[in-house]
Amino acid sequence: xxxxxxxxxxxxxxxxxxxxxxxxxxxxxxxxxxxxxxxxxxxxxxxxxxxxxxxxxxxxxxxxxxxxxxxxxxxxxxxxxxxxxxxxxxxxxxxxxxxxxxxxxxxxxxxxxxxxxxxxxxxxxxxxxxxxxxxxxxxxxxxxxxxxxxxxxxxxxxxxxxxxxxxxxxxxxxxxxxxxxxxxxxxxxxxxxxxxxxxxxxxxxxxxxxxxxxxxxxxxxxxxxxxxxxxxxxxxxxxxxxxxxxxxxxxxxxxxxxxxxxxxxxxxxxxxxxxxxxxxxxxxxxxxxxxxxxxxxxxxxxxxxxxxxxxxxxxxxxxxxxxxxxxxxxxxxxxxxxxxxxxxxxxxxxxxxxxxxxxxxxxxxxxx
Numbered sequence: 001x002x003x004x005x006x007x008x009x010x011x012x013x014x015x016x017x018x019x020x021x022x023x024x025x026x027x028x029x030x031x032x033x034x035x036x037x038x039x040x041x042x043x044x045x046x047x048x049x050x051x052x053x054x055x056x057x058x059x060x061x062x063x064x065x066x067x068x069x070x071x072x073x074x075x076x077x078x079x080x081x082x083x084x085x086x087x088x089x090x091x092x093x094x095x096x097x098x099x100x101x102x103x104x105x106x107x108x109x110x111x112x113x114x115x116x117x118x119x120x121x122x123x124x125x126x127x128x129x130x131x132x133x134x135x136x137x138x139x140x141x142x143x144x145x146x147x148x149x150x151x152x153x154x155x156x157x158x159x160x161x162x163x164x165x166x167x168x169x170x171x172x173x174x175x176x177x178x179x180x181x182x183x184x185x186x187x188x189x190x191x192x193x194x195x196x197x198x199x200x201x202x203x204x205x206x207x208x209x210x211x212x213x214x215x216x217x218x219x220x221x222x223x224x225x226x227x228x229x230x231x232x233x234x235x236x237x238x239x240x241x242x243x244x245x246x247x248x249x250x251x252x253x254x255x256x257x258x259x260x261x262x263x264x265x266x267x268x269x270x271x272x273x274x275x276x277x278x279x280x281x282x283x284x285x286x287x288x289x290x291x292x293x294x295x296x297x298x299x300x301x302x303x304x305x306x307x308x309x310x311x312x313x314x315x316x317x318x319x320x321x322x323x324x325x326x327x328x329x330x331x332x333x334x335x336x337x338x339x340x341x342x343x344x345x346x347x348x349x350x351x352x353x354x355x356x357x358x359x360x361x362x363x364x365x366x367x368x
Contacts, residue, residue: 019058023065024074026054028097031086033199036094036239038075039083042066086239094239098207099214132167142168178219179264180212181257185275186227186241187248189292190322197322198243200346201274204320208272209235222260226253228281228288232260247281247290251299254306254317261315271310274320277328279303295331307339317341 023045030041046062048054055061060068066084069075074090077083129142145168154160184205190197205223212221213235223233227246230253254271261269281290282302291299310317317339321332329345336343 019055019060020065020068023054023060023062024069027065027069028094031090031094031239032203033196035198035202035242036086036091038086038090042084088236091236091239092210095206095210095213098203099210101203101207128171129168130171132164132169136169140169142170176268177266178216178268178270179261179266180219180221180269181260181271182208182212182221182223183230183253183257183271183273183275184223184225184241185248185250185253185273185322186225186243187246187276187278187280188243189248189276189278189280190243197276198241201276201320201322202238202241204274204322204346205241206238208274208320209238220264220266222257224253224256224260226250226256229283230256232256247288247292248275248279249281249283250275250279250303251282251306254303254310258306258310258313258315261313269314270316270318272318272320274322276323277319277321277325277332278323279331295327300331300334304334304338307335307341311339311341315339319343321345 149166
């Protein structure tokens with residue numbers, strides 16, 4: 001018997017993915033571009049169905065799909081506006097989807113804990129051992145080393161016994177919690193010149209939030225949006241963030257983030273900043289100084305000063321740069337150097353790919 005293999009053709013061979021799952025996947029993609037506006041996303045989906053016949057010959061139409069979304073708890077009717085809205089379940093699904101798409105290859109370090117260079121209580125068992133001391137976890141006992149010490153001291157026979165000095169325990173990774181502030185740029189430059197930077201920025205924010213909340217549940221997470229000023233937002237509001245008619249007050253964003261971290265008791269503190277990298281204003285003595293053209297050193301230097309203050313207070317800044325302009329990336333490099341932080345330069349055409357730069361280790365690499 002001879003077999004002939006060909007490339008998969010969905011039209012000829014069909015698909016093993018149910019129509020609801022296909023439509024739901026497309027619906028989520030549209031929600032990313034409509035800032036969580038379910039009605040607009042459904043209007044786009046209907047237009048795509050009219051143009052490309054997504055449901056032709058199928059038992060489920062767009063209306064049936066909407067009803068199924070409501071039945072499964074992804075949509076709800078808003079009586080005041082007469083439209084439909086996404087639910088908390090959909091918000092969580094969008095965060096999970098962003099995490100899987102962008103950060104699926106990040107190395108796992110355990111639930112809720114961050115590795116440190118120090119040995120101590122808790123975490124994974126290490127091969128290294130040390131003498132037992134009062135209060136050590138008996139589950140970390142090095143049985144082989146303990147018995148070996150006893151045999152060396154007392155020998156094998158009727159006089160064999162165990163003494164306190166015989167006991168050895170395994171070292172463990174010391175784990176710690178982290179206080180994180182996630183900053184997201186909502187200035188008008190995020191949509192200038194026909195380049196959509198806010199959609200990948202929103203998706204990155206959703207992925208980072210889900211990463212912290214699910215893999216590091218003992219950490220704290222606060223979110224700061226910044227434009228002309230800086231303000232706090234809730235995690236549930238991330239899918240709905242939209243660009244405003246704002247300049248970019250990066251300094252105010254860092255100051256607000258630093259104020260929040262001062263209130264946190266965690267010893268380890270960090271800032272994740274998602275931006276297109278162009279600060280264009282700051283407030284001095286109650287008055288706003290602004291310049292949207294190029295990189296004004298008067299504004300840039302104020303931001304760099306704030307980055308240095310963060311460094312002195314032990315706050316690491318990790319910048320996710322959502323822009324390709326070399327001169328904007330030069331500013332992020334200055335910021336990273338001033339703070340001794342890290343930077344990821346995102347490719348808008350392939351959000352799952354980042355160019356990673358670590359100033360402290362003087363290391364650059366491409367992450368896919």
